[in-house]
Amino acid sequence: MDWGLRNRLSRIIKPTDGRTVMLAVDHGYFLGPIRRLEQPGETVAPLVPYADALMLTRGVLRNCIDAATAVPVVLRVSGGSSIVGGDLANETITTSMREAVRLNVSAVALSVFVGSDYEHQTLANLARLVDEGEACGVPVLAVTAVGKELEKRDARYLGLCCRIAAELGAHFVKTYYCEDFEHVTESCPVPVVIAGGPKLDTDLDALQLAHAALQQGAVGVDMGRNVWQSDHPVPMIRALRAVVHEGAAPEEAHELLVELKHATETQPV
Numbered sequence: 001m002d003w004g005l006r007n008r009l010s011r012i013i014k015p016t017d018g019r020t021v022m023l024a025v026d027h028g029y030f031l032g033p034i035r036r037l038e039q040p041g042e043t044v045a046p047l048v049p050y051a052d053a054l055m056l057t058r059g060v061l062r063n064c065i066d067a068a069t070a071v072p073v074v075l076r077v078s079g080g081s082s083i084v085g086g087d088l089a090n091e092t093i094t095t096s097m098r099e100a101v102r103l104n105v106s107a108v109a110l111s112v113f114v115g116s117d118y119e120h121q122t123l124a125n126l127a128r129l130v131d132e133g134e135a136c137g138v139p140v141l142a143v144t145a146v147g148k149e150l151e152k153r154d155a156r157y158l159g160l161c162c163r164i165a166a167e168l169g170a171h172f173v174k175t176y177y178c179e180d181f182e183h184v185t186e187s188c189p190v191p192v193v194i195a196g197g198p199k200l201d202t203d204l205d206a207l208q209l210a211h212a213a214l215q216q217g218a219v220g221v222d223m224g225r226n227v228w229q230s231d232h233p234v235p236m237i238r239a240l241r242a243v244v245h246e247g248a249a250p251e252e253a254h255e256l257l258v259e260l261k262h263a264t265e266t267q268p269v
């Protein structure tokens, strides 16, 4: 791997412990203004100090994020479909590598839809993006999206997706946690991060999810809804950091969350 590419990747996956807490706020690219992400700038601002990287689109980056920020950016560069349109898997590359470099991002991200009608198209997008990323020293994050076919989220399917993405040259992969998750990480030769998926019933559930994924070989999380749809987003991301970077047990991290929540509530105005 080239020096520039390794340097960019090390801004995201911290060399001190090989782990990362990425904050995903790219959902609007196909979901529009979903709950608690109606104004991305407002949602993200208090969370930025606790995120190792932000995953978003160029539109939100340009319009909602302070250009003086030091937080590394993982730029979503695929899209072209919406929740109300045709097949969500019908994605193209929406932002050029030149634009990504101009925006000084640390990585680019795109979705691949293995097993869908658009498998070939999205895998070809990935291969092209890797060629362009390698030429510019920009790492590529492949997101193993599953669209609406939720029943496919098992270790056999996700292991297949992650491995194919890595074989095509993705520098790191984002997938979903599932039973027998170590099968997914063991057979993927590049780092794996997990998405949180839809908001879980409790913050503790999300902390347990992150902890289980790390125990089974993930290098971190790229979570969105389980952080900013929490009723306590800042305590939540700080608790997540305790799990990812400090090896805290989920219950221990949850105690921290409760303490931070109380401290905020009792702060004098």
Ligand code: 5RP
Pocket (backbone or CB within 6 Å): 024, 025, 026, 027, 055, 111, 143, 145, 195, 196, 197, 198, 222, 223, 224, 225, 226
């Ligand atoms: C959509 C994405 C999202 O960033 C991803 O789903 C992470 O967010 P969440 O934790 O809310 O699932 O890549 O394809």
